[in-house]
Amino acid sequence: xxxxxxxxxxxxxxxxxxxxWLLAVFALPVLLPFVIGLAIAALVEKPLRLFxxxxxxxRALGAFLxxxxxxALLIAAAYFLCRIVCDEATRFLKELPELASSLAGPFGRxxxxxxALADRLPDGVGAAAREGVESFFANGxxxxxxxxxxxxxxxxxxxxxxxxxxxxxxxxxxxxFMSAAELPxxxxxxxxxxxxxxxxxxxxxxxxxxxxxxxxxxAQCKLxxxxxxxxxxxxxxxxxxxxxxxxxxLAFVDALPVFGTGTVLIPWSVLMFLRGNxxxxxxxxxxxxxxxLTRQALEPRMVGRHIGLDPLLTLMALYVGFRCAxxxxxxxxxxxxxxxxxxxxxxxxx
Numbered sequence: 001x002x003x004x005x006x007x008x009x010x011x012x013x014x015x016x017x018x019x020x021w022l023l024a025v026f027a028l029p030v031l032l033p034f035v036i037g038l039a040i041a042a043l044v045e046k047p048l049r050l051f052x053x054x055x056x057x058x059r060a061l062g063a064f065l066x067x068x069x070x071x072a073l074l075i076a077a078a079y080f081l082c083r084i085v086c087d088e089a090t091r092f093l094k095e096l097p098e099l100a101s102s103l104a105g106p107f108g109r110x111x112x113x114x115x116a117l118a119d120r121l122p123d124g125v126g127a128a129a130r131e132g133v134e135s136f137f138a139n140g141x142x143x144x145x146x147x148x149x150x151x152x153x154x155x156x157x158x159x160x161x162x163x164x165x166x167x168x169x170x171x172x173x174x175x176x177f178m179s180a181a182e183l184p185x186x187x188x189x190x191x192x193x194x195x196x197x198x199x200x201x202x203x204x205x206x207x208x209x210x211x212x213x214x215x216x217x218x219a220q221c222k223l224x225x226x227x228x229x230x231x232x233x234x235x236x237x238x239x240x241x242x243x244x245x246x247x248x249x250l251a252f253v254d255a256l257p258v259f260g261t262g263t264v265l266i267p268w269s270v271l272m273f274l275r276g277n278x279x280x281x282x283x284x285x286x287x288x289x290x291x292x293l294t295r296q297a298l299e300p301r302m303v304g305r306h307i308g309l310d311p312l313l314t315l316m317a318l319y320v321g322f323r324c325a326x327x328x329x330x331x332x333x334x335x336x337x338x339x340x341x342x343x344x345x346x347x348x349x350x
Contacts, residue, residue, distance in 0.1 A: 033168055037175025041183045044070055048180065063180035071173070088245035110274055220255055223298060227251045227261070227291055234287035238280055254295065261291045 044066040052062050118129035158165070179186070228251040235243035254261045265288040272281035321333030 033171040034175045034179075036172050037177075037179040038183075040067060040070060040176040041179035044180055045183060059184075060181045063183075064177055067177050067180050071176075085245050085248055088242040092242050092245060223295060224251045224255050226294060226298065227254050230291050230294060231261070231287065234283070234290065238283045238287070240280075254291070260295075262288055265291075 041063075044063075048059075048062055048066045051057075051066070052059060055062070115130060121129055228247050231250050232243050232247035235246055240246065250261050250264055253264060265284050269281040269284035269288070272278075272284060317333040317337040324333070
């Protein structure tokens with residue numbers, strides 16, 4: 001009997017995992033505007049109901065006003081953020097060729113030292129080491145052109161998909177207005193069509209997922225904010241150019257699974273050492289230590305209690321997600337694991 005229960009649970013988990021994968025790969029890209037519209041409608045629902053209870057406006061008009069205010073605040077925040085970040089990014093891109101040319105000297109000296117070290121090795125090993133050094137620096141010399149090619153392909157791809165992007169944005173905006181106006185009717189439709197037993201289960205599951213995922217997103221936003229403040233303050237102390245741009249980019253990198261501030265700050269500090277800027281190299285290492293220690297201290301309290309996933313399960317979700325859908329899978333599959341955990345173990349407390 002116990003083996004049959006384990007088999008049944010495993011089959012349910014497998015079916016749910018396949019369903020989530022099919023949903024994420026095939027259905028979600030098509031339904032994403034409507035999902036975002038429902039999310040925005042749910043976000044403005046509480047203040048909208050409070051507003052409608054104190055006024056006599058029709059729901060459609062109130063929903064239109066609240067969603068309009070939401071988009072106005074979103075566009076204003078994005079405008080001011082882009083104005084600051086894009087200005088620094090533009091100046092950085094203008095100085096990028098000069099920065100790249102300034103690295104030729106330090107890398108040339110490093111190459112000569114590695115050649116001298118390879119010449120001291122035995123004949124066969126020394127020749128192989130010298131070829132490896134030549135290959136490494138030859139590939140490194142092409143990094144700049146590869147970056148420019150990648151940026152050009154990215155810009156071309158965005159321009160090529162511009163009609164699809166415009167259609168996606170228009171559909172999302174219209175769906176958010178309509179969803180906010182029709183949300184009570186949609187809920188009533190689910191209540192009348194779905195069996196009562198499934199309604200209770202779905203309601204309990206949605207409540208747990210809201211608490212889990214909502215807490216996870218809030219915790220990640222707080223951690224990103226703390227990391228951004230630490231990095232920006234550190235860049236200002238080190239008198240680095242573009243502190244807001246680098247602080248914002250590294251805060252997003254730090255929030256990605258597996259990645260962290262060390263993926264940028266450690267190579268950056270090594271580069272400063274090669275250029276002879278010891279103060280900046282040491283400062284970047286100290287900044288990396290401060291940001292990492294702060295995140296390690298805060299993350300278990302802010303995130304762990306909301307997710308409640310076993311570390312091995314989290315690692316499996318990250319790896320399988322990366323193999324199936326790349327970086328997006330590394331973000332979606334842990335969320336799917338949270339969903340499965342809440343579905344199969346409903347009594348577990350986060």
